[in-house]
Amino acid sequence: MKSTVSTAELLERVKALVRPERLEHILRVAALAREIAEANGLDGERAYLAGLLHDAARDLPEEELKRLAPPENAVEEAHPLALHGRAARRLAEAWGVEDPEVLEAVEGHVYGVDPENAIGMALYIADISEPGRGVNGEIRELALRGGLLEAYRMAVANKVRYLSAKGVPVHPKTLAVYQSFHAP
Template structure:
């Protein structure tokens, strides 16, 4: 649970640090996450805060992210180095905790897993993953109209649909699929008996 002043403080920092497009996306994720929290009985301010911070490390180029991780002793596996998009989530979770003073593990983990998902995701992890995918400025996915509705009624089925579409898309482009993404997909497939 965060006070409005804490939310406003982080919002101001993000508006100063992120470029206008990334900031617009960040606000979209934060408000969408708040709406999903209302629909699924989760603390609204936790969802808002996680949404605001989820891409706080996205402004750094990949090489800078890797050297920042090394400097702060954050281990990156060979697997993680093969999926560059994962690194801004790992370093973002670190910044949320050590630079922006977030101590709530749920909020930190929702930032850590917002690009890949993982098996056994918590409710907030699902909310942030989905808000990142469906927020209003997104437009590139064919399944958006369907999953935008579904996110408000069934988090697990919505995760399964998006992960399935992501795995299929990466596979068709012969792009490396992060291990966490694949195990997340298998997890929801089994959970839903698909």
């Protein structure tokens, strides 16, 4: 499904909301999401669009995040930054983006998506492994070789391990995705 609004217009809207460093990250993620999608037989432009939108709300104040995406659980209440994916989805919807898979990818880039959403998996991997982060290169390379599902499984497991090691509560949706990969 194509968006009713141009990518150039969306880029300008995102630029108006984020710091220059965040915009650089967003553009790296969008480009990598496109590459990952294309390497796995998916629509690269839809993945690029999801990447362009994913952190649109990342630099908003906590009060604005809570207004756009009221907390739904204790993790979101204690860590309002966890709301930025759902808040970005709300912005994208208000801007005319209608593609449900892209919108779900934008929302789910924080805590994970159902593996049925291949665009969402490509975005999630791109976000945690874009070269500017300096980590998870092996996950990026696996995804770029066509191993999307396995790379996504590794990315979710890495996130759970990382947050757990830091003593940060893991979002219930991330745990659900993680457990779906590790169920008996």
